[in-house]
Amino acid sequence: MLYPGGDRAAAVRRTGNRARPSFGPWDSPVNQNILVIKLGAFGDIVLAFDAFHAIRTHHRRDRIVLLTRPAYATWAKTMPWFDEVWAEPRLSWCRVLQWLRWGSTLRNAGFTRVYDLQGNDRTALYFHLLGRRKPEWSGPVRGCSHPRPDFRGQRLPAYERLLRQLEAAGVPRAGPADLSWLDGDLSAFSLPQRxxxxxxxxxxxxxxxxxxxxxxxxxxxxxxxxxxxxxxxxxxxxxxxxxxxxxxxxxxxxxxxxxxxxxxxxxxxxxxxxxxxxxxxxxxxxxxxxxxxxxxxxxxxxxxxxxxxxxxxxxxxxxxxxxxxxxxxxxxxxxxxxxxxxxxxxxxxx
Missing domain, CATH: 3.40.50.2000 (Glycogen Phosphorylase B;)
Structure with a gap:
């Protein structure tokens, strides 16, 4: 699992990300330490692309860390929106010591704001593990600084719900995400023309x-x-x-x-x-x-x-x-x- 460590430039070198310079100059001061939580599943991560883009655009000079499942961590390192990617540890609900250690990791990382785009019981527990001095938190958990809007009774697309959650936290929409980074080599396949x-x-x-x-x-x-x-x-x-x-x-x-x-x-x-x-x-x-x-x-x-x-x-x-x-x-x-x-x-x- 990837834990925090080193400066922002080192984090960027680890991700191997080359698309991010358009979001702001490299010598800009890092004002905030941002955590984005989107664990999965695969389709849910894809539906969060526009939300990721909005967060990166809004926090163009800040350090942004994505927390996701190990299955998606390597792929997430190629995305242009994050300075570092953490693979969520495999924590058993009955292993109290593991959870306490994970809580210590989250607290020591010094996050100033968290965007919980997963919004389930597991990430709510992460909120409580942060102790009394919690960062700003956008999500559905009770007691957070920027509660997610109540979508009950509204048949909104999942991607629209994420964007409205961010708007409630002061993050404006940034339009469709550029997906030109998402590509692969097909030379090994004998593809038909049509x-x-x-x-x-x-x-x-x-x-x-x-x-x-x-x-x-x-x-x-x-x-x-x-x-x-x-x-x-x-x-x-x-x-x-x-x-x-x-x-x-x-x-x-x-x-x-x-x-x-x-x-x-x-x-x-x-x-x-x-x-x-x-x-x-x-x-x-x-x-x-x-x-x-x-x-x-x-x-x-x-x-x-x-x-x-x-x-x-x-x-x-x-x-x-x-x-x-x-x-x-x-x-x-x-x-x-x-x-x-x-x-x-x-x-x-x-």
Whole structure:
């Protein structure tokens, strides 16, 4: 785990971040020591990009530390908004001594303001571990200096809630985040010229959020008949779903467990469109501009958890197995036609 130490320049050298100079001169004094908490999951971190950008713009001369889960710490070091990244320690609820040591680490870091963008019971405990002399704190925990607005009864997108939380703490919006840093090398893949990305997987413990693999295969076969190839992405836990898809549509290029976050973004920028379940990679690919169709069951509210991108559409059914391929095809064609900067040969025949 990365703990604080050294000056700001040393922290920047550790992150290897080259995009930050546009936010302010390097010789500016560091006025505040800022902690941003966003632990996960993957899609939730993507939905926080505009909030990260707003914080960096507002605190352009301050030192900003991100606290996140170990799975995302290496990736977070490439983001242009943070001077240092801490990987959250794995703390067991029953190990009191571990929690006391972690509280001491937080207090000794000398943070002057904390933006709790996670807002759960775990981060509320971090607030109480800071003792009596607490820094300014933006979040939902009772007793903090800048309480998060009460969103009960409001169907606001998750990214909009974060921006309104920051506004309540005096941080203005800074517009869409520049995601040009989010890229990857695709030279190892033999990509077709025209392709749609399929994301048939989802969290292993949420099978109700998956459109059947057989339906993804039927869509892939229809796209192939129209002259459009398909590329499937996912994680190692999605291999069973991908195996079923590939058995029914063997022409699909299977890149599951072969791409990192930057490569997912690069694939999306070159794709004609993305079709997928409510899962993190879909959020990332929509964020970098790919025309995106998301498929929801009753387990999700698309008004709240929808991706933040310029061309996003969705379909929802109480049970995703009842969603017909023809319905997805029709929305995909519509999304293609309405996507910004779509060329004359992008849209398949309807």
């Amino acid at each position: 392709y749609v990305i399929l994301v048939p997987g989802c969290s292993a413990h949420r099978p109700e959020k998956r459109w059947p693999a057989s339906s993804f295969a039927a869509l892939a076969n229809r796209l192939q008949a129209d002259g459009v190839a398909c590329v499937a992405v996912g994680t190692r836990s999605d291999q069973a779903t991908l195996a079923e898809l590939m058995a029914l549509a063997p022409h699909v290029l299977n890149l599951a467990d072969r791409t990192n976050f930057g490569q997912l973004a690069a694939l999306a920028r070159r794709a004609l469109a993305v079709v997928g379940n409510d899962t993190g990679p879909v959020h990332l690919m929509a964020a970098v501009g790919a025309p995106t169709v998301v498929l929801y069951s009753a387990a999700s509210d698309p008004f709240v958890v929808r991706p933040n991108g310029p061309s996003v559409a969705w379909l929802q059914r109480p049970r995703l197995r009842d969603l017909e391929v023809d319905e997805v095809w029709a929305l995909l064609v519509q999304t293609w036609r309405e996507a910004p900067d779509s060329g004359p040969h992008v849209c398949p025949a309807s």
